[in-house]
Amino acid sequence: xxxxxxxxxxxxxxxxxxxxxxxxxxxxxxxxxxxxxxxxxxxxxxxxxxxxxxxxxxxxxxxxxxxxxxxxxxxxxxxxxxxxxxxxxxxxxxxxxxxxxxxxxxxxxxxxxxxxxxxxxxxxxxxxxxxxxxxxxxxxxxxxxxxxxxxxxxxxxxxxxxxxxxxxxxxxxxxxxxxxxxxxxxxxxxxxxxxxxxxxxxxxxxxxxxxxxxxxxxxxxxxxxxxxxxxxxxxxxxxxxxxxxxxxxxx
Numbered sequence: 531x532x533x534x535x536x537x538x539x540x541x542x543x544x545x546x547x548x549x550x551x552x553x554x555x556x557x558x559x560x561x562x563x564x565x566x567x568x569x570x571x572x573x574x575x576x577x578x579x580x581x582x583x584x585x586x587x588x589x590x591x592x593x594x595x596x597x598x599x600x601x602x603x604x605x606x607x608x609x610x611x612x613x614x615x616x617x618x619x620x621x622x623x624x625x626x627x628x629x630x631x632x633x634x635x636x637x638x639x640x641x642x643x644x645x646x647x648x649x650x651x652x653x654x655x656x657x658x659x660x661x662x663x664x665x666x667x668x669x670x671x672x673x674x675x676x677x678x679x680x681x682x683x684x685x686x687x688x689x690x691x692x693x694x695x696x697x698x699x700x701x702x703x704x705x706x707x708x709x710x711x712x713x714x715x716x717x718x719x720x721x722x723x724x725x726x727x728x729x730x731x732x733x734x735x736x737x738x739x740x741x742x743x744x745x746x747x748x749x750x751x752x753x754x755x756x757x758x759x760x761x762x763x764x765x766x767x768x769x770x771x772x773x774x775x776x777x778x779x780x781x
Contacts, residue, residue, distance in 0.1 A: 541711035570618035657739035688736030712736040
C-alpha cells in the first residue's frame with residue numbers, strides 16, 4: 531500500500547491519502563478523492579491508477595496540466611517514490627505505507643542489532659502530544675523529518691519531509707537545517723543553515739520542541755564541560771597576552 535502525500539508550495543503537509551488499488555481522482559471540487567482547492571487546479575484535474583504494483587498518473591485534459599519531474603506530461607506516465615508531481619501550487623509524493631524495516635529480526639541472517647549503550651546522544655521531545663518520547667542517536671549522521679525514510683520521524687505538519695541533520699564530528703556536533711519550510715531553531719534562534727550543538731540545548735523543528743542530551747539523558751556532560759574549558763583557556767590566554775603586551779610597552 532502507498533500513501534499519497536500532498537504538500538503546498540512551502541512544503542507544509544496538506545493531506546495524506548491511502549492508495550492500495552483502483553483509482554484515485556484529483557481535482558478542485560469535493561467529489562474528488564484528493565481535493566486541491568486552488569484556482570489553478572481543474573475540477574477534474576488528474577487521476578492516479580494502480581495496475582499491479584505500478585502506479586500511473588493521468589492528466590484528465592486539465593487547463594494547466596500535470597508536471598512530473600519538471601516536465602508537463604502529455605497524457606499519462608508511470609510514477610514511483612522518487613517522482614515529483616506538481617499540480618497547480620501543490621506537490622504530490624508517493625510513500626510506501628510499510629515504513630522502515632526493523633533493525634533486527636529473530637532468527638534472521640545479516641541482522642544488525644543495536645544496543646542502547648552504543649548510542650552517543652539522545653533527543654527528547656519536550657512539548658506537544660508526544661512530549662517525553664526519546665530517540666537514541668547511533669550513526670555519525672542523523673536525519674530528522676516528517677517521513678519514514680528519516681532516522682527520526684516527527685509526524686507533525688510543521689515539520690518538512692527532510693527537515694534537518696545532526697552530524698557527529700571529532701570536535702562535537704553540528705546541526706544543519708535542510709531548507710525546511712518552518713526552520714530549525716537552537717536556543718530559540720533560527721540557524722542559517724548550520725550551528726554547533728551541545729548537550730542540554732533546546733532544538734525546535736518547525737513547532738516540535740526537543741532537547742539534545744547525552745545517552746544517559748543528562749544535559750551537562752563532556753560536551754558542555756569541554757566547551758567551558760576551552761572558553762576559560764581562551765579568556766586566560768587573552769589576559770596573559772594583554773599583560774605581556776602591557777609589560778613590553780612599559781619597558
